[in-house]
Amino acid sequence: MAGIFLAVDLGGTKIVSCVAVDGRVSARVKVKTEVDAGPMGIVRQIADCCGRALAARGLPWDAVSAVGVAVPGLVEHATGTVLEAPNLGWSSFKARAKLEAVLGRPVVLENDVNAGLVGEWAYGALRPFRTACASGDCVPLAAVFVGTGVGGALMVDGRLVTGASGIAGELGHMKVLAGGPRCSCGSRGCLEALASRSAIEKAVGKRRLTSGRIKELLERKGKKRLKGAVSRAAYYLGIGVSNVVNIFNPRAVVLGGGFMEALGKRLLPDVIESAREHSFRRAFADCRILLSELGDDAVPLGAACLAGARSRPEAERAGRPLGKALAAGERS
Numbered sequence: 001m002a003g004i005f006l007a008v009d010l011g012g013t014k015i016v017s018c019v020a021v022d023g024r025v026s027a028r029v030k031v032k033t034e035v036d037a038g039p040m041g042i043v044r045q046i047a048d049c050c051g052r053a054l055a056a057r058g059l060p061w062d063a064v065s066a067v068g069v070a071v072p073g074l075v076e077h078a079t080g081t082v083l084e085a086p087n088l089g090w091s092s093f094k095a096r097a098k099l100e101a102v103l104g105r106p107v108v109l110e111n112d113v114n115a116g117l118v119g120e121w122a123y124g125a126l127r128p129f130r131t132a133c134a135s136g137d138c139v140p141l142a143a144v145f146v147g148t149g150v151g152g153a154l155m156v157d158g159r160l161v162t163g164a165s166g167i168a169g170e171l172g173h174m175k176v177l178a179g180g181p182r183c184s185c186g187s188r189g190c191l192e193a194l195a196s197r198s199a200i201e202k203a204v205g206k207r208r209l210t211s212g213r214i215k216e217l218l219e220r221k222g223k224k225r226l227k228g229a230v231s232r233a234a235y236y237l238g239i240g241v242s243n244v245v246n247i248f249n250p251r252a253v254v255l256g257g258g259f260m261e262a263l264g265k266r267l268l269p270d271v272i273e274s275a276r277e278h279s280f281r282r283a284f285a286d287c288r289i290l291l292s293e294l295g296d297d298a299v300p301l302g303a304a305c306l307a308g309a310r311s312r313p314e315a316e317r318a319g320r321p322l323g324k325a326l327a328a329g330e331r332s
């Protein structure tokens with residue numbers, strides 16, 4: 001799967017376009033997302049951002065085999081439609097067709113945490129599990145990415161589990177506290193409402209608390225409310241992980257996203273302890289709980305990897321899930 005792929009990590013606040021070569025990011029351009037410009041305005045921003053990333057490497061558009069675009073929302077793969085992406089203001093937007101028309105290259109669309117899980121699996125913390133996959137063992141893996149919200153993803157034997165409607169793996173909206181705080185999805189007591197950066201902002205009554213700032217404040221004396229909110233987040237993340245462990249019996253759960261990148265080392269022991277307390281003993285013993293190794297690059301590298309795997313001819317792909325292709329030593 002040698003080739004040059006463009007990867008786009010599209011978020012509600014920023015768009016990052018990367019040129020990915022052999023599983024590494026070799027050029028990166030970041031711009032602020034102009035949500036007010038509407039869906040086609042964002043599509044044009046993506047094209048501009050990709051063009052600048054290519055120019056930084058002195059590459060023409062013709063050199064690009066495919067573009068992987070990771071979006072913060074629900075993706076219907078068959079039609080290339082983003083069903084819902086509240087942070088972008090997108091609803092039932094046929095993003096793949098619009099992007100292909102503007103970029104002039106094949107586009108692979110994926111949910112951002114799904115892409116992040118693929119990135120960690122192909123090049124990061126979950127890489128060791130590719131060997132088990134290649135030898136035919138059952139290899140369920142999960143990801144929980146914590147930032148402004150909480151995203152999730154599931155994979156079995158190198159295939160993403162998308163569900164009947166592309167919604168599988170929305171782990172941020174599993175209920176961990178009946179009647180708990182109101183969530184951005186409208187429900188109550190979701191993991192996201194208790195263990196995300198926005199949950200912490202709400203708990204301490206402050207806005208625009210970046211993960212880096214939270215880390216800094218935790219080092220100071222006092223700050224009892226903040227410290228309480230952060231340990232509550234770790235406790236509920238552990239409960240969330242235990243639900244994944246009991247339902248899905250994964251070999252590993254990888255914890256990523258900006259919040260975990262800043263605070264993961266500090267929180268991990270508490271998350272693990274809470275997960276242990278709430279899981280079946282055997283299922284917990286068979287599950288590694290790991291921090292992301294790729295940080296910000298997990299999503300774009302996963303998107304590039306998916307672009308590589310899915311842009312090959314159908315006949316070549318038949319019977320070879322992404323997992324098998326990568327486990328056999330191929331790289332995008």
Ligand SMILES: [Zn+2]
Nearest residue numbers: 173183185190
């Ligand atoms: Zn929710």
